[in-house]
Amino acid sequence: xxxxGGLWLLQGGLSLGATVxxxxxxxxxxxxxxPGVPQVWMWSTLxxxxxxxxxxxxxxxxxxxxxxxxxxxxxxxxxxxVLFGVFSGIFWLTFAYGLYRRTQGxxxxxxxxxxxxxxxxxxxxxx
Numbered sequence: 710x711x712x713x714g715g716l717w718l719l720q721g722g723l724s725l726g727a728t729v730x731x732x733x734x735x736x737x738x739x740x741x742x743x744p745g746v747p748q749v750w751m752w753s754t755l756x757x758x759x760x761x762x763x764x765x766x767x768x769x770x771x772x773x774x775x776x777x778x779x780x781x782x783x784x785x786x787x788x789x790x791v792l793f794g795v796f797s798g799i800f801w802l803t804f805a806y807g808l809y810r811r812t813q814g815x816x817x818x819x820x821x822x823x824x825x826x827x828x829x830x831x832x833x834x835x836x
Contacts, residue, residue, distance in 0.1 A: 759798070
């Protein structure tokens with residue numbers, strides 16, 4: 710639903726039918742492909758980051774309709790979209806990457822060498 714909310718903000722509003730289709734479609738895709746909740750969050754935040762980065766480009770596309778010298782209020786809307794779109798996009802993509810790293814289990818560091826006393830205790834324990 711968070712991804713659908715982002716899409717709704719990106720498009721300026723979605724019809725009820727489109728909202729239901731997107732929510733159900735994403736639920737089915739996530740249920741089939743994601744083995745756990747962290748993976749669902751990872752993909753959701755990745756999609757939110759991509760939506761946030763797409764917002765400034767949509768605003769720039771709308772700016773072309775005003776000709777070579779757009780009004781100041783339109784320029785301020787584009788500036789706001791670029792500023793918040795880029796920062797929020799980077800935030801969500803970084804968050805998604807952090808979740809990705811967490812779900813992959815990370816690489817374990819090799820154990821530190823054992824002291825002679827620790828090695829002796831380990832041998833005793835294994836007997």
